[in-house]
Amino acid sequence: MSIKSFIRFLDTQGNTAYGEPTTSLSEPLEGKKVEVLTGDPLTGLSKTGKQAEVSKLLCPLPTTPIVLCIGLNYQKHVNEAKLPVPKYPSVFTKPADALTGSSTSISIHQDLQKQLDYEGELTVVIRKTAKDVSEADALQYVLGYTNGNDLTCRYYQVPENSGGQFGYAKSFDSFAPIGPAIVMAEVIPDPQKLKYQTKVNGEVRQSTGTDDMIASVAKIIAHLSRATTLRPGTVIMTGTPSGVGFFMEPKNFLKDGDVVAIECDELGVLSNKMVFEK
Numbered sequence: 001m002s003i004k005s006f007i008r009f010l011d012t013q014g015n016t017a018y019g020e021p022t023t024s025l026s027e028p029l030e031g032k033k034v035e036v037l038t039g040d041p042l043t044g045l046s047k048t049g050k051q052a053e054v055s056k057l058l059c060p061l062p063t064t065p066i067v068l069c070i071g072l073n074y075q076k077h078v079n080e081a082k083l084p085v086p087k088y089p090s091v092f093t094k095p096a097d098a099l100t101g102s103s104t105s106i107s108i109h110q111d112l113q114k115q116l117d118y119e120g121e122l123t124v125v126i127r128k129t130a131k132d133v134s135e136a137d138a139l140q141y142v143l144g145y146t147n148g149n150d151l152t153c154r155y156y157q158v159p160e161n162s163g164g165q166f167g168y169a170k171s172f173d174s175f176a177p178i179g180p181a182i183v184m185a186e187v188i189p190d191p192q193k194l195k196y197q198t199k200v201n202g203e204v205r206q207s208t209g210t211d212d213m214i215a216s217v218a219k220i221i222a223h224l225s226r227a228t229t230l231r232p233g234t235v236i237m238t239g240t241p242s243g244v245g246f247f248m249e250p251k252n253f254l255k256d257g258d259v260v261a262i263e264c265d266e267l268g269v270l271s272n273k274m275v276f277e278k
Contacts, residue, residue, distance in 0.1 A: 002186065005182060006018050006041060006182055007019050007034065007054070007057060007058075007179075008058040009055070010055045010058065011053060012052070012055045017037070019034030019036055025267065026268050029103075032053070033051045033053055034051065034052060034054055036048045042127065057102055058101050059102075060181055061178070061235070064234060065231040065232075065234050066096065066234055067094035067096070067098055067099060067234075068091065068224055068236045069094060069150055069237040069239075070089045070090065070215065070239040071092060072086060073090075073238060073240075074241040074242060075212050076212055077239070077240060077242045077244075080242045089214075089223050092165075092167045093167060094150075094170055098171055099176050100177045101180070102147075102178075102270045102271055103179075103271060103272075105272065106177065107275050107277055108275065108277060109172065112155075112156075113256075113277075115155040116274065117152045117244055117245045118149055118152075118206075119149065119151070119240035120148075121239060122148070122191065122196065122217070122238045123148030124191075124221070124235070125143045125145070125146065125235055126234040127143035129231060131225050131230065133222050133225040133230075135219050138221035138222050139185065139191075139218055141221060142217070142221070143185060144183050144185050144187075145185070146179060146183065147178065147263075147264055147267050148178045148235075148237045148262070149178075149198075149260055149272065150170060176235070177270060177272050178235065179268075181267070187266070191216075192211050192217070193211065194266060194267075196210075197264075198260065199262075201259055206241050206244070208241035214239075224236065255276075258273070260272055
């Protein structure tokens, strides 16, 4: 049988392995048994017939060539920001070191502790090299889907401090957590029919359906691959819905100890605790 999803984890002997969860992705995976997989996500994973206990959940990808991000891609978010809908998707990037996994604490540098914000996002992983891909063929290049959190220090994003650029404010180490698993593309034939929520300490802050996206996943891949090579393992964060802390009244930024959870029935729960450095 084909693999429906995979995680990357440490077993009880300290070995790093890939595994396929045998329980719901919405349940905590640490302490659970998973089907051990052999191979690599980008060249192919296969079942070994063995099981192992998850001691620690890791980022499902060990690394990425780049994290590509889309801004202003949900109509309700555009409405709350009071900004015009761009003709083409707004694009910025995060480096590979921004990538991290679920169930990990994210250390927040002292200079980043004011105006720290969450952005829950449907996240796509590219399976094979893509360039000049048509919208009609775009989903054939998708390995799978996962939850993502486009963490942002708004202090370094607002125009008076940075000219309004996005990249620096979002590119710090561990500011692109994804997980807990990658669900294979075959399991989700239409990524525009998902619903997810972002919670902070259990309180719902964002709640959306991906049918509110302005540019679909297929359109995003076609746009990003125009005259540009997307390498296998490229991570694409497809935009955040309304409800970010910056646009709440009063503004409601993340604090030391806050736990941000992005939840999707099909993709499980990505959960990270913010730990402010002293």
